[in-house]
Structures are given as structure tokens and as C-alpha cells.
Amino acid sequence: MQIDILTLFPEMISGVFDSSILKRAHEKGKYQYNLVNFRDYTTNKHQKVDDYPYGGGAGMVLTPQPVFDAVEDVTRESGTKPRVVLMCPQGEPYSQTKAEELAAEEHLVIICGHYEGYDERIRKHLVTDEISIGDYVLTGGELGAMVIVDSVVRLLPDVLGNNASAPEDSFSxxxxxxxxxxxxxxxxxxxxxxxxxxxxxxxxxxxxxxxxxxxxxxxxxxxxxxxxxxxxxxxxxxxxxxxxx
Missing domain, CATH: 1.10.1270.20 (tRNA(m1g37)methyltransferase, domain 2)
Known part of the structure; x- marks a missing residue:
């Protein structure tokens, strides 16, 4: 499995991948991961990835250009059609069933937002799934992305020491x-x-x-x-x- 995480704060996530089961699974080649700072893809001369919402309102909204370009780039490199997951408090509540569904994929792209929200065109024309890990709001999608990766990777074959462990877990x-x-x-x-x-x-x-x-x-x-x-x-x-x- 290939997992690409689009984030403005890759340093928040790297430690999780370098620890415990996720680290061992990566070392055994059970999955590959890539932390992508989508600010690197912006064409804005000031390196901005957000702007004020049309119609007014509080907060800033992530612009579509850097997110679209980043997803298209990682997709082109892998040569696969990925499942593109948007971390969002408005999304489908995350569950073990969803984790099992995502674990069957070859390629996951997870988009972590910040600020007030996303340009709606990201939702409508780029992502395949919107996921929420609970009825509360975080400062960004990074923590949710880590939850998804941990719950998915542990379901991959031979990641856990005992292959009978995951099917017997609560909710499975x-x-x-x-x-x-x-x-x-x-x-x-x-x-x-x-x-x-x-x-x-x-x-x-x-x-x-x-x-x-x-x-x-x-x-x-x-x-x-x-x-x-x-x-x-x-x-x-x-x-x-x-x-x-």
C-alpha cells in the first residue's frame, strides 16, 4: 500500500510513522508513505495556500490550486487511481468497517486541512471520501489522518504478530x-x-x-x-x- 498525506505540517506526523507497529510495518515493506507539504505546489508568489471566502465571513479558506496539483502529482508518480480522503468534521463518521474498506486499497491520499475550511471544488471534484473522527473540531486534519493510518496499516497482512488479532478486535x-x-x-x-x-x-x-x-x-x-x-x-x-x- 502507498499512503500519501498532504499537510502543511509534516513534522506533526513524522514521529508517528517512526514508532511502534507503523515503523516495523514500513521497515518490512508492508506499506510506503510520503508526507507532502502542499505549500510546495502553490503558484502564489507569497507561498499562500489560503484566501478570504467569497461572500465574506470569518477565517480563511484553502485554495484549490495547490491541493489539486499535489494530488495530481502523487497520483501521476504512482500510476494508480487512489482513494482520496478529505479529513473534515462534516465527513462520514470513521469506523472499523471503514478502516477495513480502506485497508483493501492499493493507494490512499489523505488531505489534511487547516484554517476555516476547503474551497468547495476540492470536495466536489477531487476527493472520493470525506471522513470525520468525531463530532468535534480540531485545528487541522493531521491528528485524524494519523488515526486513519494507524487503524488501516494494522489490518494489512502480517503487520501484527498474530494475524488472528485484528479480526477479533472490538468492532471488527x-x-x-x-x-x-x-x-x-x-x-x-x-x-x-x-x-x-x-x-x-x-x-x-x-x-x-x-x-x-x-x-x-x-x-x-x-x-x-x-x-x-x-x-x-x-x-x-x-x-x-x-x-x-
Whole structure:
């Protein structure tokens, strides 16, 4: 995968790519990245990339020329048709499903804005996706871009040490993840459930499914309404509801 991030502040992002799983994945050649300062593409003699909005109003708006030229340049170099993501508080709320969708792409271009907003022609004629990481406003799109890259790269094949890890994460199955335990089995009188040390994999799988349903029922009932539960899941959920009374 090739990831190009268009930003006015590449120094905000570089440290994230040089750390932890993102660094190891890059060193193993699982993805390539390029931090592009789109100010380098402006034809304005004062190196400006923003201007006052037509019709008046507060703040400055990013002009289309440097953004269009930067996207066209990185696209031409790669020879692919990228998914062009605009970080924007008006965009689609980001989700694990969206991360899985983007992880299937060969080339992502992520545009990080600053100032009051974007010239509308960027939205209408350049981008394929507008994404928001939450119902709040940040000073720029860089933090959101880092969230997207981290969530996408960890889904690429062989990036995580255990390829079973990502599919079992919270939200990947539509449910929150079941409780996890490790050594020691008894810590200050707080004990690991006996079933997890039983060696009976079928019973362990059933326990994990039930506890995953329980945690989702307790914390995110809204997620259950979006799922098509199996007959077994429905029976487990009914047990949970009786136990939670």
C-alpha cells in the first residue's frame, strides 16, 4: 500500500510513522508513505495556500490550486487511481468497517486541512471520501489522518504478530471484545475464570462469545441493533439479560 498525506505540517506526523507497529510495518515493506507539504505546489508568489471566502465571513479558506496539483502529482508518480480522503468534521463518521474498506486499497491520499475550511471544488471534484473522527473540531486534519493510518496499516497482512488479532478486535465482529486475562492466575485474590484454563476450546469459545455479547449489552446496546444475531447469539443474549436483572 502507498499512503500519501498532504499537510502543511509534516513534522506533526513524522514521529508517528517512526514508532511502534507503523515503523516495523514500513521497515518490512508492508506499506510506503510520503508526507507532502502542499505549500510546495502553490503558484502564489507569497507561498499562500489560503484566501478570504467569497461572500465574506470569518477565517480563511484553502485554495484549490495547490491541493489539486499535489494530488495530481502523487497520483501521476504512482500510476494508480487512489482513494482520496478529505479529513473534515462534516465527513462520514470513521469506523472499523471503514478502516477495513480502506485497508483493501492499493493507494490512499489523505488531505489534511487547516484554517476555516476547503474551497468547495476540492470536495466536489477531487476527493472520493470525506471522513470525520468525531463530532468535534480540531485545528487541522493531521491528528485524524494519523488515526486513519494507524487503524488501516494494522489490518494489512502480517503487520501484527498474530494475524488472528485484528479480526477479533472490538468492532471488527460488530461486538466489543471479550475480557482478556494473563498470568498470574491469582493476583491479590483476583482470579482468572476457571474455564479459560480448562483447555476445552469449544467451551472457551462459547464463554468468549457470551462475554463479548455481555460487554456490548452493558456498554453499547446500539451496536446490537445493527447486528444480525444467530440463533445461538440470541439465546446467549437472553441468558445475559436474565443474569443482569
Amino acid at each position: 465482529t460488530g461486538l466489543l471484545e471479550h475480557p482478556q486475562y494473563t498470568r498470574p492466575a491469582d493476583f491479590r485474590g483476583m482470579k482468572v475464570p476457571d474455564i479459560l484454563m480448562s483447555g476445552d476450546h469449544a467451551k472457551i469459545a462459547s464463554w468468549r462469545k457470551k462475554e463479548s455479547l455481555r460487554r456490548t449489552y452493558r456498554r453499547r446496546k446500539d451496536l446490537l441493533g445493527k447486528l444480525e444475531l444467530s440463533k445461538e447469539d440470541k439465546l446467549l443474549l437472553e441468558e445475559i439479560k436474565r443474569e443482569e436483572v
